Amino acid sequence: xxxxxxxxxxxxxxxxxxxxFANVNGSGSASAxxxxxKSVLRMGIPVAPRNIFPxxxxxxxxxxxxxxxxxxxxxxxxxxxxxxxxNPQTWDxxxxxxxxxxxxxxxSTKPRPASQFRDDIVVIGMPLTELCNKxxxxxxxxxxxxxIIYVGALxxxxxxxxxxxxxxxxxQFKGKDKLIAxxxxxxxxxxxxxxxxxxxxxxxxxRRSDAVGDRISIExxxxxxxxxxxxxxxxxxxxxxxxxxxxxxxxxKYCARYRVDKVTGENRFAIVQAEDELASIGMVIxxxxxxxxxxxxxxxxxxxxxxxxxxLAYFAEIPAVIFDVQRAGPSTGMxxxxxxxxxxxxxYASHGDTKHVMLLPEDPHECFTFGALAxxxxxxxxxxxxxxLDLDIGMNERLTRPFTWDDTRQMDRGKVMTAADLEAxxxxxxxxxxxxxxxxxxxxPGTHPTRGSFFTRGTSKDRHARYTERAExxxxxxxxxxxxxxxxxxxxxAPEVRAAREPTRLGAIYYGSTSAAMHExxxxxxxxxxxxxxxxxxxFPFSEEVRAxxxxxxKVFVVEQNRDAQLRTLIVNELEINPAKLQRVxxxxxxxxxxxxxxxxxxxxxxxxxxxxxxxxx
Amino acid sequence: MTxxxxxxxxxxxxxxxxxxxxxxxYEGTISTLCAGCGHDSISAAIVHACFELDLPPHRIAxxxxxxxxxxxxxxxxxxxxxxxxxxxxxxSVLTGANLANRELIYLGVSGDGDSASIGLGxxxxxxxxxxxxxxxxxxxxxxxxxxGQFSATSDKGAKSKRGVVNNDEAIDLVSMAMQLGAxxxxxxxxxxxxxxxxxxxxxxxxxxxxxxxxxxxxxAFNNHVGSTKSFDYVREHNEAVNYLDFITEREExxxxxxxxxxEVVKQHDGxxxxxxxxxxxxxxxxxxxxISFLQHRRASGEIVTGLLYVDQEPDDLHGYMNTVSTPFNExxxxxxxxxxxxxxxxxxxxx
Numbered sequence: 016x017x018x019x020x021x022x023x024x025x026x027x028x029x030x031x032x033x034x035x036f037a038n039v040n041g042s043g044s045a046s047a048x049x050x051x052x053k054s055v056l057r058m059g060i061p062v063a064p065r066n067i068f069p070x071x072x073x074x075x076x077x078x079x080x081x082x083x084x085x086x087x088x089x090x091x092x093x094x095x096x097x098x099x100x101x102n103p104q105t106w107d108x109x110x111x112x113x114x115x116x117x118x119x120x121x122x123s124t125k126p127r128p129a130s131q132f133r134d135d136i137v138v139i140g141m142p143l144t145e146l147c148n149k150x151x152x153x154x155x156x157x158x159x160x161x162x163i164i165y166v167g168a169l170x171x172x173x174x175x176x177x178x179x180x181x182x183x184x185x186x187q188f189k190g191k192d193k194l195i196a197x198x199x200x201x202x203x204x205x206x207x208x209x210x211x212x213x214x215x216x217x218x219x220x221x222r223r224s225d226a227v228g229d230r231i232s233i234e235x236x237x238x239x240x241x242x243x244x245x246x247x248x249x250x251x252x253x254x255x256x257x258x259x260x261x262x263x264x265x266x267x268k269y270c271a272r273y274r275v276d277k278v279t280g281e282n283r284f285a286i287v288q289a290e291d292e293l294a295s296i297g298m299v300i301x302x303x304x305x306x307x308x309x310x311x312x313x314x315x316x317x318x319x320x321x322x323x324x325x326x327l328a329y330f331a332e333i334p335a336v337i338f339d340v341q342r343a344g345p346s347t348g349m350x351x352x353x354x355x356x357x358x359x360x361x362x363y364a365s366h367g368d369t370k371h372v373m374l375l376p377e378d379p380h381e382c383f384t385f386g387a388l389a390x391x392x393x394x395x396x397x398x399x400x401x402x403x404l405d406l407d408i409g410m411n412e413r414l415t416r417p418f419t420w421d422d423t424r425q426m427d428r429g430k431v432m433t434a435a436d437l438e439a440x441x442x443x444x445x446x447x448x449x450x451x452x453x454x455x456x457x458x459x460p461g462t463h464p465t466r467g468s469f470f471t472r473g474t475s476k477d478r479h480a481r482y483t484e485r486a487e488x489x490x491x492x493x494x495x496x497x498x499x500x501x502x503x504x505x506x507x508x509a510p511e512v513r514a515a516r517e518p519t520r521l522g523a524i525y526y527g528s529t530s531a532a533m534h535e536x537x538x539x540x541x542x543x544x545x546x547x548x549x550x551x552x553x554x555f556p557f558s559e560e561v562r563a564x565x566x567x568x569x570k571v572f573v574v575e576q577n578r579d580a581q582l583r584t585l586i587v588n589e590l591e592i593n594p595a596k597l598q599r600v601x602x603x604x605x606x607x608x609x610x611x612x613x614x615x616x617x618x619x620x621x622x623x624x625x626x627x628x629x630x631x632x633x
Numbered sequence: 634m635t636x637x638x639x640x641x642x643x644x645x646x647x648x649x650x651x652x653x654x655x656x657x658x659y660e661g662t663i664s665t666l667c668a669g670c671g672h673d674s675i676s677a678a679i680v681h682a683c684f685e686l687d688l689p690p691h692r693i694a695x696x697x698x699x700x701x702x703x704x705x706x707x708x709x710x711x712x713x714x715x716x717x718x719x720x721x722x723x724x725s726v727l728t729g730a731n732l733a734n735r736e737l738i739y740l741g742v743s744g745d746g747d748s749a750s751i752g753l754g755x756x757x758x759x760x761x762x763x764x765x766x767x768x769x770x771x772x773x774x775x776x777x778x779x780x781g782q783f784s785a786t787s788d789k790g791a792k793s794k795r796g797v798v799n800n801d802e803a804i805d806l807v808s809m810a811m812q813l814g815a816x817x818x819x820x821x822x823x824x825x826x827x828x829x830x831x832x833x834x835x836x837x838x839x840x841x842x843x844x845x846x847x848x849x850x851x852x853a854f855n856n857h858v859g860s861t862k863s864f865d866y867v868r869e870h871n872e873a874v875n876y877l878d879f880i881t882e883r884e885e886x887x888x889x890x891x892x893x894x895x896e897v898v899k900q901h902d903g904x905x906x907x908x909x910x911x912x913x914x915x916x917x918x919x920x921x922x923x924i925s926f927l928q929h930r931r932a933s934g935e936i937v938t939g940l941l942y943v944d945q946e947p948d949d950l951h952g953y954m955n956t957v958s959t960p961f962n963e964x965x966x967x968x969x970x971x972x973x974x975x976x977x978x979x980x981x982x983x984x
Contacts, residue, residue, distance in 0.1 A: 227984075231980050233983050241979070244971065245970050247964075249732075249733070249964060252729065274969070281955055283969065285732045287728070287732070289725070290754055290757075293722060294722070294725040294754075295725075297719075297725025297728075298728050300718075300726055300729060301716075301718075301732075302733040304726070305730040420972060420973040422972050422973050426966060459734075460713070460730070460734070461691055462691070464690065468712050469715075470714075470717065471714070471716040472716075473719060474717070482707075
């Protein structure tokens with residue numbers, strides 16, 4: 016069934032559209048959808064796939080959305096250009112999400128009344144179930160191959176290179192070679208049917224390009240785990256929680272590959288799935304106290320549970336690395352939806368006066384580099400380091416710059432006194448600031464028989480780690496911790512500035528996964544004559560550059576994915592900036608922020624002029 | 634309680650162990666606990682045990698949670714690193730520390746509030762994992778530092794100093810440790826140094842999770858008539874199933890015992906545990922029978938003490954995890970970082 020819309024009104028686009036698959040979770044659609052995405056990538060066209068999924072294993076709706084963009088825009092976009100509607104449960108909302116002139120591909124085995132369609136879209140029906148039932152007798156096969164069959168049909172409709180798909184199937188089932196031929200058969204079944212019965216191609220087509228370059232495609236969680244391997248982490252303690260579990264699992268996978276002694280088969284790592292998040296962070300702190308590099312991976316609810324330990328690590332000055340893959344809160348919130356909502360909970364975690372270092376990666380490449388860097392910073396600063404991912408970059412495969420590593424790089428283990436130092440008579444005071452940077456020397460347990468031992472405690476102590484409640488000693492220690500935090504601001508990654516094409520008094524500050532949408536929004540705004548200088552903040556505490564940037568502009572938009580403008584709060588609080596200068600641009604419904612939303616919100620404020628107060632008629 | 638600094642003067646004739654350390658080298662700062670506190674006796678027993686075992690003090694790491702018991706690591710092993718962590722969470726901190734360096738000896742000191750109330754979960758899971766450690770609970774049935782509230786090991790029907798009766802069932806940490814797979818489980822009494830010191834020595838040399846529940850009366854808040862954790866009550870109801878002699882590899886067994894009355898257990902490090910049996914039919918290697926015995930005696934109000942269970946083929950978390958013998962904190966770049974070549978290969982696979 017092909018209900019043709021006037022060709023002039025249907026979308027005509029090459030390498031620039033959004034395809035969305037509506038599926039039921041647990042139906043095996045994920046691997047078929049990934050196959051489709053990867054084939055586009057292999058044709059050299061940038062793709063940003065996103066899984067939109069429920070907190071459930073089987074039976075509920077799930078979507079796989081693919082932003083195809085030759086221009087390289089990897090942020091999410093509103094509206095669907097081609098909807099592959101495979102889930103009757105979500106039919107109405109799926110049909111409604113198609114842009115005017117867009118396309119609907121659906122299983123036409125069971126006829127649907129005309130009232131269920133729209134007359135401003137192109138409808139492409141294919142009797143997928145009927146084809147499968149004819150070909151396969153096993154119900155599981157019918158289900159799985161149906162997914163491959165629609166990929167085959169889409170290859171014909173969108174002009175995907177069939178050879179790329181065949182190669183990918185070969186790679187996917189390497190080692191299970193028996194499965195290759197049946198999958199390729201199903202692929203061709205779909206393609207042949209489409210070529211014979213449907214109008215191919217449609218107005219949305221793919222053309223080979225070289226816009227991908229040498230970029231790689233990986234999830235942020237996996238990249239962060241790889242960073243932990245390269246950063247020298249040996250102890251990982253974690254408790255399963257969406258969306259961070261895959262980070263710990265990826266660490267396990269990479270350790271099995273890179274950290275098993277080839278001769279003895281012994282492990283140079285230890286991973287504990289702890290009983291809860293409290294135990295996870297406790298183990299991390301115990302291991303780091305004892306000189307190993309250790310981390311945990313968690314999300315908002317875990318951060319809440321770990322609060323008391325964060326305060327201990329801050330006050331007793333023990334390194335720790337925490338990967339927080341943020342999800343929509345508060346409470347259980349929306350476990351499978353994205354937000355940047357834990358900034359304040361991490362920046363000032365735990366009771367009493369505390370401040371913590373946060374790194375804010377924008378993509379998997381930075382998840383890797385910051386993931387490794389976090390361990391150097393933790394050892395150098397002897398304090399918890401929070402690496403703030405979110406579900407959008409953590410759990411979706413994202414096109415990113417390839418990973419690089421300098422083989423001459425040494426781990427920075429920070430200020431650690433050795434047995435030789437102690438033997439040579441160097442004065443040791445665990446909390447004695449000999450260098451003036453607020454960072455003091457520590458010793459690992461077991462270093463020397465008679466020198467360098469100390470008692471680590473969460474209670475107040477003097478410079479030699481002896482318990483004290485003396486006011487001066489307490490204040491001096493608290494002031495030194497502030498000095499250390501100021502040192503941290505000089506060591507963390509500096510913000511990145513992208514200057515406007517024309518001089519402007521407007522600026523925008525953003526961070527993390529907002530990057531992709533922000534860059535696209537900036538291009539669109541510039542086309543409309545709204546010019547912005549951009550600053551991407553990459554860490555907390557803020558460097559002086561952040562203050563200078565804000566001071567150099569009349570109005571600065573702070574773009575973030577939470578309700579309460581958490582980064583803005585941190586800027587106001589820490590830099591004592593006039594809040595009136597900082598305009599909130601917020602998106603927090605659980606979906607990733609889009610360029611369209613940013614453009615709309617910034618346009619509104621950028622164009623607003625002061626309206627004089629009108630006197631009411633006398 | 635005292636706040637005076639401890640005198641540094643040593644008697645010149647003070648005996649030294651084979652490492653050349655005197656007992657003073659195993660002591661800490663002066664205790665700030667109440668005069669007569671059972672916990673101080675346990676600290677003294679730890680000092681005694683480590684001195685006699687010739688343990689280099691700096692090769693022991695002592696960890697604790699929060700409470701009176703958790704303050705005690707300051708009062709022993711002054712040359713060891715100590716970690717007074719957060720309430721009820723010593724087991725996780727100790728587990729992490731143990732993973733980082735398998736060569737040190739880990740001594741966890743906790744209390745009944747710390748382990749049975751707020752920290753019951755961590756206590757249980759550390760036992761399950763078989764962390765190589767000595768875990769001592771200084772069990773007095775009350776929160777001393779907050780002035781005498783009941784803890785979760787308080788017996789049902791026990792009376793507080795103010796006359797309040799505890800209606801909640803007591804948690805028996807010994808039974809739990811056994812059920813959860815601890816390799817070495819004992820109960821002792823702070824008032825019986827002769828029993829406690831060899832148990833600590835045996836626990837320190839045991840490979841795997843060793844747990845000692847040490848009844849330690851609180852002289853300030855739980856030593857009255859009506860308490861089931863007072864000196865008088867424990868002395869009256871103490872039923873030792875055996876007495877232990879700890880024998881290092883170097884020593885020889887010279888005394889003969891009547892057949893059947895003694896069992897010798899050889900430990901991983903070569904040391905011997907000589908068990909003088911009191912309850913003749915008690916088998917320290919039968920976990921299920923031991924649990925049943927304890928439950929029956931408990932029902933009749935007796936406090937069973939002694940070495941209650943020991944695994945003859947113990948293993949620990951490092952064994953289960955198949956970790957390298959080098960402590961993690963000594964691994965260097967070459968051991969840990971796969972380098973740029975591996976990364977290039979990985980990049981290629983991600984295109």
